[in-house]
Amino acid sequence: ATFCQGPAQQIALQAVEETGSTNADLLAAIDRLNAPTLLVAERQTAGRGRAGRAWHSQAGASLTFSLAWKFALPVHALVGLPLAIGVAIADALAMFDVKVQLKWPNDVLHEGRKLAGILIETAAVAPREGSWAVIGVGLNMAVDAALAATIGRPVADIPWLTELDRDMLMATLLNKLADTLVQFEQTGFAGFAPRWNALHAYSGQTVMILDNGRVLHEGVAAGVDATGRLMLDTAAGPVAVMAGDVSLRVA
Ligand code: ATP
Incomplete structure (x- = not known):
């Protein structure tokens, strides 16, 4: 390992x-880590999404990495972290003129299609001693026919992304992520909420919140509050949805 x-x-x-x-x-090694650790893989063969779903990537043409970061905060205080990471990725990509929107709670979209996924897994250290978060990011830099077929639904594929210097992109992302994590430790999600709402993909649109395929809520998405809950205007009145293993679909 080298250090920066x-x-x-x-x-x-x-x-x-x-x-x-x-x-x-990184989760398997968490007890042995003594510093924040970035692990980048040229090829990831069994990438994970939420709730046992798969994240597919193209060898040598996707960015797949995870960053393990130790917080003084308890695990429950990290509920807004995937949203803050979405903002960090959007800000880093903007430096390369890539414009994205955010889909609650954990996806980065380009023109409505998924460009990057975020998977955060946490581990408590010891009672009252904080927690580790392992922040996984998968980003499509190219999508060939085989990958598109494996994913089985339209995904973002920006042709000129392959021409970007992957090391530069990785370094820019890492710097943004580190800044974001330092700030999150101090302010929680609250400091990121306005920027998240400015990047919201479905502002003012009618969406459904699904849990394992079951519709929990349907309403007009109004944006997120200071804790990262998605505010919906439903027929029964306003509802605030906690991030968790629920998914969002446009109604
Ligand atoms: P959804 O995107 O359906 O709302 P989700 O956000 O809960 O679901 P995740 O668990 O974050 O999904 O990501 C896994 C899903 O992402 C997979 O089920 C697949 O549909 C999709 N996927 C997998 N690999 C890629 C990829 N390289 N690019 C875009 N989408 C992908």
Whole structure:
């Protein structure tokens, strides 16, 4: 491992040719980590999404990485973290002129299609001693026919992204993520809410919130509150939906 100087602390950097899941690797090693750690995989063969779903990628043409970060906060205080990470990714991509929108709670869209996914898995350290978050990001830099067929639904594919310098993109993302994590520790999600709402993909649109395929709510999406809950105007009145394993669909 090599080390670089992050904004507040050193981050250990690791790169591997191939692994199943960078999130799984860091979670398995969490008790042995003594610094924030970035693990980048050239090829990820068993990438994960939420609730056991798969994240597919194209060898050598996707960014797949995870960042393990230790917070002084308890696990329950990290509920808004996927949204803050979405803002960080959007800000980093904007530096390369890539414009994205955010889909609550954890997706990064380009022109309505998924460009990047975020998977955050947490582990409590010890009672009252904080928690580790493993922040996984998968970003499509190219989508060939085989990958498109495997995913089985339209996804974002920006042709000129393959021409970007992947190391530069990774470095820019890492710097943005580190800044974001330092700020999140201090302010929680509240400081990110206005920016998240400015990037909201479905503002003013009617959406459904699904839990395992079952419709929990349907209403007009008004944006998120200071804790990252999605505010919906439903026929029965206003509803605030907590992020968790629920999914959103346009109605
Ligand atoms: P949804 O996007 O359906 O609302 P979700 O946000 O809960 O679901 P995640 O668990 O975050 O989904 O991501 C897994 C899903 O992402 C997979 O079920 C698949 O549909 C999709 N997917 C997998 N690989 C890619 C990829 N490379 N690009 C875009 N989408 C992908």
